Amino acid sequence: MAGLSDGIQDGYAIEFRAATYRLPSGVALISSLNLNIAGGETLVLLGRSGSGKTTTLKLINRLLDPTEGEVLVTGRPSRSWDAIELRRGIGYVIQDAGLFPHWNVERNVGLVPQLERWPEARIQARVREMLSLVGLPPEEFAGRRPSELSGGQRQRVGVARALAADPPILLMDEPFAAVDPITRADLQREFRGLALRLRKTIVFVTHDVREALFLGTRIALLDQGRLVGVYTPAEFLHANEPEIQAFAASLEPGAAHEGVQ
Amino acid sequence: MNWYEFLLRNRSEVLERSLEHIGLVGASMAISLAIGLPLGIALVGRIKLQRWVIGTANVVQTIPSLALFGFLIPVPWIGGVGGSTAVVALSLYALLPILRNTCTGIEEVDPAVVESARGMGMTPRQVLWQVQLPLAAPVLLAGIRVAMAMSIGVTTIAAAIGAGGLGVFIFRGLAMVNNQVILAGAIPAACLAIAADSGLGYFQRSSARK
Numbered sequence: 001m002a003g004l005s006d007g008i009q010d011g012y013a014i015e016f017r018a019a020t021y022r023l024p025s026g027v028a029l030i031s032s033l034n035l036n037i038a039g040g041e042t043l044v045l046l047g048r049s050g051s052g053k054t055t056t057l058k059l060i061n062r063l064l065d066p067t068e069g070e071v072l073v074t075g076r077p078s079r080s081w082d083a084i085e086l087r088r089g090i091g092y093v094i095q096d097a098g099l100f101p102h103w104n105v106e107r108n109v110g111l112v113p114q115l116e117r118w119p120e121a122r123i124q125a126r127v128r129e130m131l132s133l134v135g136l137p138p139e140e141f142a143g144r145r146p147s148e149l150s151g152g153q154r155q156r157v158g159v160a161r162a163l164a165a166d167p168p169i170l171l172m173d174e175p176f177a178a179v180d181p182i183t184r185a186d187l188q189r190e191f192r193g194l195a196l197r198l199r200k201t202i203v204f205v206t207h208d209v210r211e212a213l214f215l216g217t218r219i220a221l222l223d224q225g226r227l228v229g230v231y232t233p234a235e236f237l238h239a240n241e242p243e244i245q246a247f248a249a250s251l252e253p254g255a256a257h258e259g260v261q
Numbered sequence: 262m263n264w265y266e267f268l269l270r271n272r273s274e275v276l277e278r279s280l281e282h283i284g285l286v287g288a289s290m291a292i293s294l295a296i297g298l299p300l301g302i303a304l305v306g307r308i309k310l311q312r313w314v315i316g317t318a319n320v321v322q323t324i325p326s327l328a329l330f331g332f333l334i335p336v337p338w339i340g341g342v343g344g345s346t347a348v349v350a351l352s353l354y355a356l357l358p359i360l361r362n363t364c365t366g367i368e369e370v371d372p373a374v375v376e377s378a379r380g381m382g383m384t385p386r387q388v389l390w391q392v393q394l395p396l397a398a399p400v401l402l403a404g405i406r407v408a409m410a411m412s413i414g415v416t417t418i419a420a421a422i423g424a425g426g427l428g429v430f431i432f433r434g435l436a437m438v439n440n441q442v443i444l445a446g447a448i449p450a451a452c453l454a455i456a457a458d459s460g461l462g463y464f465q466r467s468s469a470r471k
Contacts, residue, residue: 063380088382098377102395112381161381171380 011075013039013169013201014060018069021055029055031225032069039168042195042202043230044216046209046247052225053205057171060203061090073169088112091162091170091200095177097154099146105131105157106142112165130160135190152183159191163198170202176211188214209247213237221247264444271445275430279449282426285344285419286412286453289351293408297356298401301363302389311364318357326350326415330422347416347424354415355408362404366397395468402465406458413454417446427453 014037021030030052037043045053058064059071062083071078073086099108106127107114113123128138134156146154155175162170176184176191192215195202206212212219213233221228221236221243228243236244268275304311324332333339333346370393378392394401420428430446 061380063376084382084384086382087380092377092380094373094377094380096373098371098373098380100374100378100392100396101371111383115382115387158377 012036012072013074014203015072015075016056016059016069017072019059019066019071020068021052021059021064022067029225030059030066033227035220035227035230037201037203039201040199041217042204042215044212044219045203045205045222046207046212046216046219047222048207050224051222053207053222054173055225056222057173057203057205060169060171061087061092063087088116088165089167089169091165091167093155093158093162093170093172093175095174096151097146097158097161097175099154099157099161101146103145104142105136105144105146105149106138108146108157109161109164111161112167116165126164127160130164131157133163133194134160136160150183151179152187155179155187159194168201170200172202173205174207175204177206177208184211191215262441264441264448267441267445268449275445275449278425278427278429278446279453281344281424282413282416282428282450282453285347285351285416285424285426286409286457288344289348289412289416290355290405290409292348292352293355293359294405296352297359298363301360302367304360304364305367315357315361315364318353318360321353322357326354326418327421329353330419334422342423344419344424346422347419347426351412351415351419355412358404358407358411359401360404362400362407363397366400366404367393369400370396399465399469402461402468406461406465409457409461410454413450413457417450 014035016033016035018032018034019030020028020032022028033052033056035056045056047053055064059066059078060073062078062081065079073081073090078086100111103111106124109127109130110123113126118126127142131138131141136153136156141149141153141157146157149157155178158175162172176187179187188211195215204212204215206215213236216233218230218232219236220230223243228241229239231239231244237248239245262270300314304314321329329350330347333350334342336346339346339349374392374396375388378388383391416424416426417428417431420426420432427446427450431443434440434442434444434446
């Protein structure tokens, strides 16, 4: 995906310009969103359910197209991208991972390389590399079916699959929401290390403030389809807007500490 | 004379009728698959059209088979006495289970799996062939299994319009008031149905394991 990687060198990786997404019924899920996402940052979209986080994410890889305004991906309007080509250059991880239950781990992780017709040997090597990267020994896990994995392992495979073709952009929709708290903390810690090392542009959707503070270089707060503001984790904790205070109040004492270290 | 003595004594005709029977079932299944699978795939997600088409197939299903065979005889091109009329009627019967199970099978595939397939950059055709159809296969095969068992049974009635098959013995037995002759048609037909059903059942189980 030379096109995608090259575009990020100069300017923003993703820009929303007065982007609105309306259902055919006229209800706007996202209203005139203006937001710039820099190359290499981890931007967290934070908000309650129904705030438009997932819609915003899907506007980036053209699972949805804006009904008004535009979304630029590496400086090019998303509509001018071929949707299939664009998506193969953007990693995508969703809640429960969305792994193909009829394929083993190896085939799942090798999906995009296979779609891109990499040679078989290169796919195999890449799959092994990715599984090791997410902490799953390939010799033990490559042949397993998703049904033979724990929830946390499935999410790891989901991340490995999203990274397999080395996309410059990674979209993650509440990827760690469906696992138990201890596994979630492990995944968050490891993912943070991974994000720092890989220098991808990451857009991460969550409704969990602690997760947002822990993983985000910046946090975009959404409420009912509108952008309330964009903050660094430190700014977020000290901002005065009532929406933010409501979110901050959902933090347990001590959590804030851990978040901004 | 016992039914199996009758079978032994008339084994060449029994074999011939059995092959006729299999031919009628095979031809009608092939036609209803050729129509039902693509139509079912095309109807996925089109709720209104789907209700209408499946409703129509449902109504066809309620027509008594003997009556449907009778209705078709005067129809030009497809009608007349003999095998082709029977194949048309049998295809219409087999269509509903195939159509319905194709639709529901594909629609019941986990939406998260389909969404991630699209999000990873699979084309609609790749999503259909590599994700939706393989995951819908057990439901799809269940529909084919029902259609097959039903066709083998209904085909016995096709003998009434001169299409041949094992129904010939049943109608002959009825005319002769001879249960043994009826059994000589009914038992091989039942065996065929059981064999076809267990064969497809095996496929269905192995596709579910995948």
